[in-house]
Amino acid sequence: MLTSTIFVQPTSFLVPKPQIFPPKSTQFSLPTKICNPKMSNFGGFSVKAQLSGEIEPKTLIEYVGKGGIDVGDDLVVLIDHLQYACKKIAALIASPYNSSLGKFVEGSGNSSGSDRDAPKPLDIVSNEIILSSLQRSGKVAVVASEENDAPVCMTDDGPFVVVMDPLDGSRNIDASIPTGTIFGIYNRLKELDHLPHNEKASLNSLQSGTKLVAAGYVLYSSATIFCATFGSGVHSFTLDRSTGDFILTHPSIQIPPRGQIYSVNDARYFDWPEGLRQYIDTVRQGKGKYPKKYSARYICSLVADFHRTLLYGGVAMNPRDHLRLVYEANPLSFVAEQAGGKGSDGKSRILSIQPIKLHQRLPLFLGSPEDIDELESYKDIQQTVNPGYEV
Template sequence: MGRGVIIFCVKNFAVWLLIITSAVSIQAWIPLPLSATVKARIDSTTLFFSRYKTPLYHGGNEESYGPPAPAVDSRYYTYVEAPVQSSRSRDTKQPITLSRFLSDAVKENAELRDLESLFMGIQMACKTIASLVNRAGLVYSITEDIRDDITDGRFYSMKRLDHLSTVVLKNALKYTGKCEVLAPKSRLDNESPAQHQPGVLIAKSMDSNYVACLDPLDGSGNADASICTGTVFGVFEKETSTGISLWKKSREDRDRELVDSVLQPGKNMRAAGYCLYSSATVLVFTLGESVQGFTLDPQMQEFVLTHPDLTIPKRGSVYSCNEANSEGWDDAYNSYLRNLKTGKGETGKRYAHRYVGSMVGDIHRTLLYGGIFAYPADRLEHPDGNLQLLYKAAPMAYIVHTAGGKAIDGRSGSLLEVRPDRVHQKSPCFIGSYDDVSEWESYLSDNEGIYYKKGRD
């Protein structure tokens, strides 16, 4: 049996030799180029990292830069020169958070240090309020003291959000440990109960003379309809001091002095801003020299600079106002609007009408795209307009003015020159692009702001 196998193998030696030779040839023909390709890619990776001194880890905790890579076939590897970046160019690609921005601003101007804690409290509150607004339709019960005597569901929702936003902002400012916060009572401001807005806050920095007036949630009635709302604030520096220690005064005297300290014209502001709660949460503010816009990153939960050095276009193509009140407006303003709508204005183009009903949303759009936002006096229902000067109209006017725009009251001139007598005092306002507001101003007479028709129809 074994002898037969040996004889068979000898006789078929030539056949076996041919099979073995073919197998070796196939191995050399097929797998070797594939192996070379893989090897070339591995070697090219080693070459790239070793060239830029990037550590390669070869098991354990040992770090090695590896030997120079051997030459590889150019058919399998194309070397791409990596861009060389300076430290400055790398920094510009990193997101600039609000905390970092304020820290850098304080380094450049030490006088802003006392504002930093105030802004940190505001940004912390804005993050929480943004979450509350987004969940407005999901929260159905809060403290019973808000529910009493409220039958209108929309009003209940508005009052609920106003209350929660006020509590959040008040606690956030107190949490900094550097702010005294007051919700002024009507008796301190000589306001009638109908005019008083209970949610407004006044904050004072304990380490400086900075005082701020804040509206925690403007446009809260829009929240259930998922329409944008916002927080507005303006920061002043106390004009005078009585020289008497704060702790030697009664609580009522301290509160009254705090209220009086914010009754200043808008031109005295040291900072102003607003936070828009909409499809994105955007915080826009100015420290007096430029306007910066930060957007809340929902993953990082940080405000990131997205609109540096905002400037309003010199001319827009949109006007924003509540035309339901047009029957009570003066002929001059109605004439101005007709010219805008028919293309008979200075630009010769027809303007579009956009009105959200939330001042923060309307001003934000105007700031980005230009145009004019207006809330004129209405002789039927709102003889002084319907927007509070101190914590709505004046801060917005200050922001737009800093961004290169213009703001007037239609009576005495610049809106920033008007000094309020009360915290909740209202004023007509016209805010927007410089040329648009100037065009409307040309419709006014010099006779103490009385409107007149200039015959442009």
């Protein structure tokens, strides 16, 4: 892994034409009123039914701004640039021209992982889109990305530090399976400003998950969903493709205390430790603390599996030390906790783990609090041997 800090320069990247969204400087025109049809309950949260009448729509930026929870002007600007980048990625993924970008390229990109984790062109393009947009915001001091070996320095006095996985699940692109962007936002540690760039950037990026200011994910699927927490609950916004705005559709999401679904790669059953095998055998027979048989639902896209778990309950997991603490586990665990759930490595609370290196890996278990508690009670649930996955 490289030890020097990367300084980002303006980049160019392939975006299919015609471009769906106008330049950043263009303001979208939002309808003053929309009709809100009756909507049903969705796994632990509900959208209030409106049988008649009209409501004012609330966009993501309106919600985080002074008309909503008011997270502060600096963070509003950052979120505005981040959402714009994610809309460009959504357009790129949905484009008929992305097939060549989804192909694996030998020897490309990140030296921090195995060939299995080596980035594809679409990963790199997504990374460049977000980096360029965050740089233009002027609000970010450092960005740590799964696609870069070292942190990217942007603006010395930027108030925030961003950690991200720009395109999780990109191996699924060719099959049109959901993918996503994961992000976490910290305050810049001003007490480190006197240190050399390399050291300052690294320490800012290795903050404990308990210090997260905001975190979330963007799901690129049948709908594009921007799901985020700013430390006061979890809220989901759906992209209205007619206006280009993310509209608040699922406020104050609460994960059910217990679900009936587990998400894991069952093909690795015989590599699992005894405790994990016992847990899975027990719950799928309906002999656990919840007297119903659990069903397996596994997409092999972390954002998609977690999004379903957040809505319906249960547990999404990877028992081997594969997922990255900084870019994936911390942000998603913060979202899970803000929705009333839990994030664990099988022994400890994820957010209590102090990162010691950027690409640090660990097992990850996310989900309903009662399901996580029951799973942890089996003790031996971390997979310590990874046949066929050696790095």
